[in-house]
Amino acid sequence: EDKVVQSPLSLVVHEGDTVTLNCSYEVTNFRSLLWYKQEKKAPTFLFMLTSSGIEKKSGRLSSILDKKELFSILNITATQTGDSAVYLCAASARAGNMLTFGGGTRLMVKP
Amino acid sequence: DAGVTQSPTHLIKTRGQQVTLRCSPKSGHDTVSWYQQALGQGPQFIFQYYEEEERQRGNFPDRFSGHQFPNYSSELNVNALLLGDSALYLCASSVGQGNSPLHFGNGTRLTVT
Numbered sequence: 001e002d003k004v005v006q007s008p009l010s011l012v013v014h015e016g017d018t019v020t021l022n023c024s025y026e027v028t029n030f031r032s033l034l035w036y037k038q039e040k041k042a043p044t045f046l047f048m049l050t051s052s053g054i055e056k057k058s059g060r061l062s063s064i065l066d067k068k069e070l071f072s073i074l075n076i077t078a079t080q081t082g083d084s085a086v087y088l089c090a091a092s093a094r095a096g097n098m099l100t101f102g103g104g105t106r107l108m109v110k111p
Numbered sequence: 112d113a114g115v116t117q118s119p120t121h122l123i124k125t126r127g128q129q130v131t132l133r134c135s136p137k138s139g140h141d142t143v144s145w146y147q148q149a150l151g152q153g154p155q156f157i158f159q160y161y162e163e164e165e166r167q168r169g170n171f172p173d174r175f176s177g178h179q180f181p182n183y184s185s186e187l188n189v190n191a192l193l194l195g196d197s198a199l200y201l202c203a204s205s206v207g208q209g210n211s212p213l214h215f216g217n218g219t220r221l222t223v224t
Binding site for chain 2: 031044088
C-alpha cells in the first residue's frame with residue numbers, strides 16, 4: 001500500500017526563523033512529489049518535483065527531492081505570520097494522477 | 112479565470128440519508144478528482160473522472176458514487192450516510208491523465224448527525 005509520512009506533525013517558530021519540513025514516501029511506480037499549502041480550505045499548489053537533486057524555488061520557499069532515499073524537504077526562510085498553515089506533501093504514481101497525501105505539518109509562525 | 116468551484120459550502124445531514132455534492136472544474140481542465148479530508152488528516156482519494164468515466168478509485172465503499180457531465184463538471188453522491196462520513200470533501204481538477212498538478216476547490220463541509 002502506498003504511504004506518505006510527514007514530520008514534524010506541528011511546529012511553532014518566530015518570524016524570521018527558517019524551517020525545514022520533511023516528507024518520506026513509499027509509492028509503487030512513483031512519478032512525482034507535490035507540496036501544497038492549506039490555510040483554511042483549499043490546498044494551494046506550491047511545487048511539483050520529478051527529478052532528484054534539482055531544487056525548485058519560489059521566493060522564500062524551496063524544495064528538493066531525493067529519489068534514492070525516498071524523501072523530500074520543503075524549506076521556508078525568513079518566515080512570516082502569513083506562512084502559518086498546514087503543509088501537505090503528496091506523491092503520484094505513473095498510472096493517472098491520483099495523489100497519496102501525508103498527514104500534513106501544521107506550522108505556526110508567531111510575531 | 113474561475114478556479115474550481117464547489118457547492119454547497121456546508122451541509123448537515125442525518126445518518127442514513129443521501130447527499131450530492133457538486134464541482135465545476137477550473138477553466139480548461141477536463142479531469143475531476145474527489146478527496147475526503149477528515150479533521151486533522153491529509154486528504155484521501157475517493158475517485159477520478161475523465162471523459163465521463165470513473166478512471167481510478169480509492170479504498171471507498173460503493174456507497175460513494177459519482178458522475179461527470181459533458182461540460183466536465185462532476186457530482187459526488189454518498190448513500191446511507193454514517194457518522195464517519197463527516198469530513199471536508201475536496202474536488203480537484205487537472206488536465207488529462209498526465210502529470211499536471213491538481214487544483215483544489217474550497218470543499219464542502221459535510222456533518223452527519
